[in-house]
Amino acid sequence: MAENLVNLTIDGVPVSVPNGTLIWKAAQMAQIDIPIYCYHPKMKPLGACRICIVQVEGQPRLTTACTTPVAEGMAVHSRNAVASEARAAIMEFLLINHPLDCPICDRGGECDLQDFAVAYGRGQSRFIEDKKHAAKAVDIGREIVLDRERCILCQRCVRFGEEYAQEPGLIMIERGVKMEIGTFPDQPYDSIFSGNTVEMCPVGALTSKRYRFRARPWELTATSTICPHCPVGCNIKADVRLGREVVRFRSRENDDVDDGFLCDRGRYGYTFINSLDRLTTPLLRKDGELLPATWDEALAAAAQGLANVAHHGAGAVQTIVAPTLTNEEAYLLGKLCRTVLGSGNITAPHGNFALAADYPELNSAAFNDLDGANLIILIGANPYQHQPVFDLRVKKALRGGAKLLLLRDETSDLDEFAAGTIELDVSNLDEALQAATRHPLAANDGRIVVWYDQRILFANPSAGIAVLRNLVGQLTRVGQPPLVGPLVHFSNEVGVREMLQATRLRLGQGGSQAWATRSQAGSGTQAIYIVGTEATVPEDCQFVVVQDSFLTDTAKRANVVLPAATFAEAAGTYTSTEGRVQRLRPAIQPLPGSRSHLDIIIALAATLNERFDSASYEQVFAEIAANVPLYNGLTLGKLGTKGMRRPLPSALPASLADLPADAAETLAGVARLWTRSSPPLSRALSSSCSCSPALPT
Amino acid sequence: MSDQAHHYAVAREIDLSRVREICDQYRNISPEEALMPVFQGIQEEYGFVNEAACYEVAHQLNLSPTQVYSSLTFYWIYKWRPGGKHRLFLCEGSGCYTTGTTRLRRVVEERLGIGAGETTFDGKITFQPFSTCMGACEWSPLVELDGEFYGFVDEARMNQLIDELNRQEYDAADQLAAPGSDAQYALVAPAPNSGDASTANVAQISERAPSLTEYEAEQTAQSGPQPNSGNADTR
Numbered sequence: 001m002a003e004n005l006v007n008l009t010i011d012g013v014p015v016s017v018p019n020g021t022l023i024w025k026a027a028q029m030a031q032i033d034i035p036i037y038c039y040h041p042k043m044k045p046l047g048a049c050r051i052c053i054v055q056v057e058g059q060p061r062l063t064t065a066c067t068t069p070v071a072e073g074m075a076v077h078s079r080n081a082v083a084s085e086a087r088a089a090i091m092e093f094l095l096i097n098h099p100l101d102c103p104i105c106d107r108g109g110e111c112d113l114q115d116f117a118v119a120y121g122r123g124q125s126r127f128i129e130d131k132k133h134a135a136k137a138v139d140i141g142r143e144i145v146l147d148r149e150r151c152i153l154c155q156r157c158v159r160f161g162e163e164y165a166q167e168p169g170l171i172m173i174e175r176g177v178k179m180e181i182g183t184f185p186d187q188p189y190d191s192i193f194s195g196n197t198v199e200m201c202p203v204g205a206l207t208s209k210r211y212r213f214r215a216r217p218w219e220l221t222a223t224s225t226i227c228p229h230c231p232v233g234c235n236i237k238a239d240v241r242l243g244r245e246v247v248r249f250r251s252r253e254n255d256d257v258d259d260g261f262l263c264d265r266g267r268y269g270y271t272f273i274n275s276l277d278r279l280t281t282p283l284l285r286k287d288g289e290l291l292p293a294t295w296d297e298a299l300a301a302a303a304q305g306l307a308n309v310a311h312h313g314a315g316a317v318q319t320i321v322a323p324t325l326t327n328e329e330a331y332l333l334g335k336l337c338r339t340v341l342g343s344g345n346i347t348a349p350h351g352n353f354a355l356a357a358d359y360p361e362l363n364s365a366a367f368n369d370l371d372g373a374n375l376i377i378l379i380g381a382n383p384y385q386h387q388p389v390f391d392l393r394v395k396k397a398l399r400g401g402a403k404l405l406l407l408r409d410e411t412s413d414l415d416e417f418a419a420g421t422i423e424l425d426v427s428n429l430d431e432a433l434q435a436a437t438r439h440p441l442a443a444n445d446g447r448i449v450v451w452y453d454q455r456i457l458f459a460n461p462s463a464g465i466a467v468l469r470n471l472v473g474q475l476t477r478v479g480q481p482p483l484v485g486p487l488v489h490f491s492n493e494v495g496v497r498e499m500l501q502a503t504r505l506r507l508g509q510g511g512s513q514a515w516a517t518r519s520q521a522g523s524g525t526q527a528i529y530i531v532g533t534e535a536t537v538p539e540d541c542q543f544v545v546v547q548d549s550f551l552t553d554t555a556k557r558a559n560v561v562l563p564a565a566t567f568a569e570a571a572g573t574y575t576s577t578e579g580r581v582q583r584l585r586p587a588i589q590p591l592p593g594s595r596s597h598l599d600i601i602i603a604l605a606a607t608l609n610e611r612f613d614s615a616s617y618e619q620v621f622a623e624i625a626a627n628v629p630l631y632n633g634l635t636l637g638k639l640g641t642k643g644m645r646r647p648l649p650s651a652l653p654a655s656l657a658d659l660p661a662d663a664a665e666t667l668a669g670v671a672r673l674w675t676r677s678s679p680p681l682s683r684a685l686s687s688s689c690s691c692s693p694a695l696p697t
Numbered sequence: 698m699s700d701q702a703h704h705y706a707v708a709r710e711i712d713l714s715r716v717r718e719i720c721d722q723y724r725n726i727s728p729e730e731a732l733m734p735v736f737q738g739i740q741e742e743y744g745f746v747n748e749a750a751c752y753e754v755a756h757q758l759n760l761s762p763t764q765v766y767s768s769l770t771f772y773w774i775y776k777w778r779p780g781g782k783h784r785l786f787l788c789e790g791s792g793c794y795t796t797g798t799t800r801l802r803r804v805v806e807e808r809l810g811i812g813a814g815e816t817t818f819d820g821k822i823t824f825q826p827f828s829t830c831m832g833a834c835e836w837s838p839l840v841e842l843d844g845e846f847y848g849f850v851d852e853a854r855m856n857q858l859i860d861e862l863n864r865q866e867y868d869a870a871d872q873l874a875a876p877g878s879d880a881q882y883a884l885v886a887p888a889p890n891s892g893d894a895s896t897a898n899v900a901q902i903s904e905r906a907p908s909l910t911e912y913e914a915e916q917t918a919q920s921g922p923q924p925n926s927g928n929a930d931t932r
Contacts, residue, residue, distance in 0.1 A: 172767055173766070175771045183763055
C-alpha cells in the first residue's frame with residue numbers, strides 16, 4: 001500500500017496520496033480549497049475554465065490542478081503571488097461577458113461565480129468595452145431554461161449528457177467567441193436526467209422551470225430525506241422556503257445509492273405537496289354526500305363502521321396498504337388488522353419478489369456490487385422507466401468494464417449498451433434463463449450480478465423463484481455465487497411487504513391483481529380500509545374508509561375520508577429495492593387539518609379502544625427492530641443520514657434446495673411478535689369476532 | 698427573364714438521396730471520421746448543410762443529431778444556410794489584422810452593403826471575415842475569392858476585386874437581358890429564400906455602390922432621386 005503513495009506538498013502542507021490522484025483531489029484531502037468550475041468529481045477532467053490554476057515548482061508554466069496528476073516530490077502552490085494573480089486574471093476574463101444580474105438570478109447567494117469572484121477576483125473589472133449579448137431565458141427543455149449570457153462555458157452539462165448519462169443532451173454550438181450551449185435546432189433537451197444539469201451548473205445559466213423565481217437561497221432550510229418516487233431511494237435535500245413551502249429537491253450525495261444524481265421524476269416530484277387540492281379536513285358521508293367533519297367525528301364513524309362488520313368473519317374487513325407507506329405505518333397497519341380489526345385480510349398492491357428472509361441468495365446484490373462486476377445480467381428490467389438512477393449506475397458500471405447481458409421482452413435504452421441479448425418470454429422463464437447460463441458471456445470467473453424485475457414472477461411466483469434459484473446454482477463459479485437482487489417498482493414495496501410478512505398476515509398473492517396499482521377487493525368483503533392508494537371498490541361493499549392526501553376517485557366513493565400528510569410531512573423509514581433502510585424526515589409540518597398516516601393509524605386504533613405501546617415512529621421502529629427478524633439490531637442512530645442495508649440471514653442453507661418455501665414461518669423473530677394477549681376489540685364492542693387466533697409456537 | 702435561374706446557381710434545397718450517396722462513400726471508416734468528409738461533400742455540392750441534411754447524415758452514420766450539429770457548427774467553413782454564388786473570405790487572423798484588414802472590411806461593407814457573414818440580397822456574393830489564421834501571414838492581408846488566394850491586398854486591390862465581380866455578374870446580366878426587358882429588376886428584388894437579405898440592403902446598395910454605375914442609374918431612375926452620397930450613410 002505504502003509504495004503506491006506519492007508524497008508532495010501543497011502550499012507547504014505535506015500530503016501523501018495514491019498514485020494517479022489529481023492535484024485538485026490531493027488538495028481536497030489536505031483540506032485546501034482550489035476553486036473549480038469545469039471539473040466535476042464524477043466526470044473526466046477537461047481543463048476548460050482554468051480557474052483551478054496552480055504553480056508547480058520546476059514547471060515553466062502554470063498548470064490546472066484538475067487535470068494534472070500528482071508526482072513524487074511535487075511542490076504545488078495554489079495561493080502564492082503568481083497563482084493568485086493568474087487566478088484573478090482568469091476570473092476577470094470569466095466576468096467580461098457575464099451580465100452580473102445576480103439580484104434577479106436564481107443562483108444568487110449560492111453561486112460559485114459569486115463566491116469565487118469575492119474570494120479570488122480583483123473586485124473591479126478593467127473591461128470598458130460592450131459586453132457580448134446573447135439570448136436569455138431560452139426554453140431549452142421540458143424542465144430547464146437556459147440563460148446564455150450567464151454561461152461560462154464550463155461544459156459540465158454537456159459532458160453530463162455525453163459521458164455520464166450517455167444520451168443525446170446539450171451540446172456546444174459554434175466556436176470561439178460565438179460558442180454557446182444549445183441543442184439541435186427545435187429539438188428540446190428532453191431527458192429524465194435533465195435536472196442534474198441545473199444542479200451541476202456552477203452559475204445561473206441553467207435554471208429549473210419549477211424553481212425559477214420561487215425563492216432566494218437564504219430563505220431556504222434544507223431537510224435531509226429520501227426520494228419516495230422509486231425503489232432506488234435516492235438521497236435528497238428538501239429545500240423549504242420560510243418553513244412552509246417545499247420549493248426544491250436537490251441531490252444529497254450518497255455514493256452507495258445514487259452517486260450524486262437524481263432523475264427528474266424525483267427531483268420535480270414535490271409540486272403536489274403544495275397543491276391547493278390537498279384535503280385539509282376529514283369528510284363524512286351524510287345522506288349520500290361527503291361533508292366536512294371534525295377529526296373526532298370522522299374517527300368515531302370510521303371505527304364504528306369497521307367494527308360493525310369486523311365480527312362477520314376474518315375476511316369481512318379488508319385493508320389495502322399503499323406500497324409507498326413507511327415501514328412503521330405498514331407495521332402498525334399490520335398490527336391493527338391483526339389485533340383490532342380481527343381480520344387477516346390485508347393486501348398491498350405490489351408485485352412478487354423473493355423475500356429476503358426466505359431467499360437471502362436472491363437478495364444478495366447491492367447497487368455498489370455493479371461497480372467492479374464482470375457481468376451484469378438484467379432480467380426483464382427497464383430501469384430507465386422504473387428505477388432511473390439504477391440505469392445510471394448500470395451505465396457507470398459498463399464504463400468501468402462490465403459487460404451487460406439483457407434478457408428482455410421489450411426495448412429499453414440499455415439495448416444499445418448490451419453485449420448480449422436474449423429474448424425473454426415471461427411465461428417460459430426457464431428457457432431464457434437456461435439460455436443465459438449457456439451464453440458465452442456467462443463463462444467467466446469474475447463477479448456476476450443479476451437483477452430481475454419483479455414482473456417476471458407474476459404469472460407463477462413459486463416456479464419463477466425456483467428457476468431463479470436454479471440460475472444461482474448454475475452461475476456459481478469457483479464457489480462464488482452470483483449476486484442477485486430484485487427490482488421492484490414502488491418506493492417501499494420491499495419494506496411494506498416485509499412488515500406485513502412479519503405480522504404474518506395473508507398478503508394478496510400473485511397475478512395481475514397484486515401487480516396493478518389499483519387493488520381489487522376480494523368477494524365477501526363488507527368493509528374496506530384503504531391507506532394511501534387507489535383501489536377498486538366492489539358495488540356491494542357497505543363501508544369504505546379512505547386515508548389519502550387527495551380526494552381521489554376512490555375517496556369519492558368512501559364513507560369516511562381521512563386527510564393524510566404527504567411524504568414530505570412524514571417521518572419513518574423506507575427499505576429500498578437493494579434492502580437499504582433509510583430515514584424519511586419531515587421537511588414541513590403536516591398541512592393544517594391533515595395528519596400523518598402514522599398518527600391517523602394510532603388515533604384510529606385508540607378510537608377502537610386499542611392503545612399501541614408505540615406512539616411515535618421512533619418507538620415503532622424500535623419495535624420493528626426487536627420483532628422483525630431482518631431488522632433486528634437496527635437503530636435510527638445506526639441508519640444515520642445515509643442508511644444501511646438490513647443484514648441478510650447470515651447462515652445460508654448449505655444446499656439451496658433445502659430451504660423451505662415458507663422459511664419465514666419458522667424464523668424465530670416472528671413467533672415473538674404477538675405474545676401479548678388482549679383481545680381488545682371483542683372486549684370493547686362485546687362482539688364475537690375471532691380477532692386473536694391461536695399462534696403456532 | 699427566362700434566364701433568371703441561371704444567375705441563382707446556388708441550390709436552395711438539398712437532395713437527401715444525394716446525401717445518402719455521399720455517406721455511402723465513407724462506410725469503410727468510422728462514423729466520427731466520416732463526418733468531416735461527408736460535410737465537405739455536401740458543402741461542395743450545395744454550398745451549405747441544413748437541418749435536413751444534418752439529420753440525414755446522423756441517421757446514415759448512426760450518430761446523434763445533436764452531436765452532428767455540434768461538430769458542424771464548430772467549423773465556420775460549413776454554412777447552415779445557402780451562401781452566395783461567390784465567396785469572399787477575409788482573413789482577420791492576428792497577422793492580417795495588424796496589416797489593415799479593418800480598412801478592407803470597410804471597403805467591402807461599403808461597396809457591397811453587407812456585413813460579416815452576410816450575402817448580398819441577390820444571392821451573388823457572400824462576405825465572410827474570420828479570425829482563424831490561414832497560415833499565409835507572409836502575404837498578409839490575405840483574401841480568398843472563390844478558392845483563389847490574393848496576397849498583400851490593399852484597398853485599391855480590394856476595389857479591383859469587387860469591380861471584377863461586378864463585371865462578371867452584373868454586366869453579364871445586362872447583356873443577357875434584352876433591351877427593354879425587366880431582367881434588371883430580378884437583380885434588385887430580394888431572392889425568394891435569401892435568408893438574411895433585408896429590404897434595408899436594397900436601399901443601401903443603391904446608395905453605396907458607386908462603381909455599379911449602370912446599375913445605379915437604373916435604380917435611381919426606378920425609385921426616384923436619391924442622395925448619392927456614398928459614405929454619408931445612416932449606419
